[in-house]
Amino acid sequence: MWEQNIRQVVPYVPGEQPKDENKIKLNTNEFPYPPSPKVLQALQDVSLDSLRLYPDPAVVDLRQALADAYQVELEQVFVGVGSDDVIANAFLTFFHSEKPILFPDITYSFYDVWADLFRIPYKTKALDENFHMRKEDYYEENGGIIFPNPNAPTGIGEGLGFIEDILQHNPNSVVIVDEAYVDFGGSSALPLLEKYENLLVVQTFSKSRALAGMRIGYAFGNKKLIGYLNAVKFSFNSYTMNRTSIAAGVACVQDNRYFEEMVQKVITTRERTKKALQELGFSFPDSTSNFIFATHKSVPAEELFEALKQAHIYVRYFKKPRIDNYLRITIGTDAEMDTLLAFLETYLKGR
Numbered sequence: 001m002w003e004q005n006i007r008q009v010v011p012y013v014p015g016e017q018p019k020d021e022n023k024i025k026l027n028t029n030e031f032p033y034p035p036s037p038k039v040l041q042a043l044q045d046v047s048l049d050s051l052r053l054y055p056d057p058a059v060v061d062l063r064q065a066l067a068d069a070y071q072v073e074l075e076q077v078f079v080g081v082g083s084d085d086v087i088a089n090a091f092l093t094f095f096h097s098e099k100p101i102l103f104p105d106i107t108y109s110f111y112d113v114w115a116d117l118f119r120i121p122y123k124t125k126a127l128d129e130n131f132h133m134r135k136e137d138y139y140e141e142n143g144g145i146i147f148p149n150p151n152a153p154t155g156i157g158e159g160l161g162f163i164e165d166i167l168q169h170n171p172n173s174v175v176i177v178d179e180a181y182v183d184f185g186g187s188s189a190l191p192l193l194e195k196y197e198n199l200l201v202v203q204t205f206s207k208s209r210a211l212a213g214m215r216i217g218y219a220f221g222n223k224k225l226i227g228y229l230n231a232v233k234f235s236f237n238s239y240t241m242n243r244t245s246i247a248a249g250v251a252c253v254q255d256n257r258y259f260e261e262m263v264q265k266v267i268t269t270r271e272r273t274k275k276a277l278q279e280l281g282f283s284f285p286d287s288t289s290n291f292i293f294a295t296h297k298s299v300p301a302e303e304l305f306e307a308l309k310q311a312h313i314y315v316r317y318f319k320k321p322r323i324d325n326y327l328r329i330t331i332g333t334d335a336e337m338d339t340l341l342a343f344l345e346t347y348l349k350g351r
C-alpha cells in the first residue's frame with residue numbers, strides 16, 4: 001500500500017476567485033485600486049532578454065528598497081513569494097520543538113495547515129468573548145507563537161504593549177507577528193525589533209500595496225534570525241522571486257506617496273461603511289484593517305452571504321464555531337460599497 005508512506009494533508013482553502021464578469025469582489029481582502037503607475041513602468045523596463053537569466057537569488061534590490069523604506073539593515077530583511085511563502089518558511093525554520101506552538105482559535109486558517117504539513121504540534125487559545133486575544137494564554141511553555149495583528153478575520157488590532165508583554169514572557173521561542181493588515185491602522189511591532197531577537201515581523205504587498213497578483217511578502221527580524229530563515233530557504237528553493245515581481249516590488253516600495261494616499265482612501269471608505277452598516281442593524285468589532293467582520297441583529301449571516309452572491313456581490317463566510325453568524329466584508333471602492341449597502345438596505349427591508 002504505497003499510500004501508507006506518503007505525506008497526506010488537508011489543504012488550505014482560499015477564498016473564491018469567481019469568474020463572474022460583473023462581480024463585486026469583497027471576499028479576499030485585495031486592494032480596490034490599482035498599484036502605483038510606477039509599477040507598470042518598472043514592468044515595461046524588464047527586458048525580454050533578461051528573462052533568459054535566473055533572477056538574483058538574494059533579491060538584494062527589493063530587500064534594499066524595503067530596508068531603506070523601513071530603516072532597517074539589508075541583513076534584517078527576508079522576502080518570499082507572498083507572505084504565505086514567508087510564513088511557511090518561518091514555520092519550517094523556527095518551529096522545531098516538541099512543545100506545541102500557540103495561536104488563537106479564531107485566526108488565519110493557514111496556520112494549522114502549515115503546522116499539520118510540517119508535523120508541528122500546536123495548541124489554539126480561545127479569543128475572549130469580544131474576540132480579543134488574552135495575553136496570559138501565551139505565558140505557558142511553547143515551541144513558538146504566531147498571530148496576526150490586526151487579527152483576521154476579526155479585524156481587531158492589539159497594541160504594542162500587548163505584543164511586548166508576550167515577547168517578555170517568551171524569551172525561549174520565536175514570536176511571529178503577521179502584519180498583513182497593519183498599514184490600515186494597526187500598531188506595527190517593528191519598533192520592538194531592536195529589543196527582542198526572537199521577534200519576526202511579517203508583512204505583504206498583497207493587501208495595502210495592491211499587488212496580490214505579483215506574490216510578494218517580506219519579513220523583518222534581527223540579522224541572526226533572518227540568517228536562519230535564509231539558510232532554510234536556500235535549502236529548499238534558491239530562486240523564489242522572479243524578475244518581474246522584484247522589479248514591481250522595488251517600484252512599489254519607492255512610491256511611498258501613492259501608497260499612503262491610497263491606503264488613506266480605503267480607511268476613509270471603511271469608516272463611512274462602518275456607520276452605514278450600523279444604521280442597517282449590523283454590529284462588528286472595531287476594525288483597523290481593510291475589512292469589517294459584521295453580524296446582523298436579526299438576519300443570519302449565511303442567508304445574507306447567499307443573497308449577496310446571487311446579486312454578484314462576493315463576501316467571505318466561515319461556517320465555523322463562534323463565527324458562523326458573521327460576514328467578512330472587504331473594503332472596496334466607494335462605488336462598490338454603495339452597491340453593497342444599497343443591496344443590503346433593500347434586502348433587509350423586503351424580508
Ligand SMILES: *Cc1c(COP(=O)(O)O)cnc(C)c1O
Binds near residue numbers: 083148215
Ligand atoms: C492575506 C494574508 C496573508 C497572506 O498573504 P500573501 O498574499 O501570501 O502575502 C497572510 N496572513 C494573513 C493574516 C492574511 O490575511
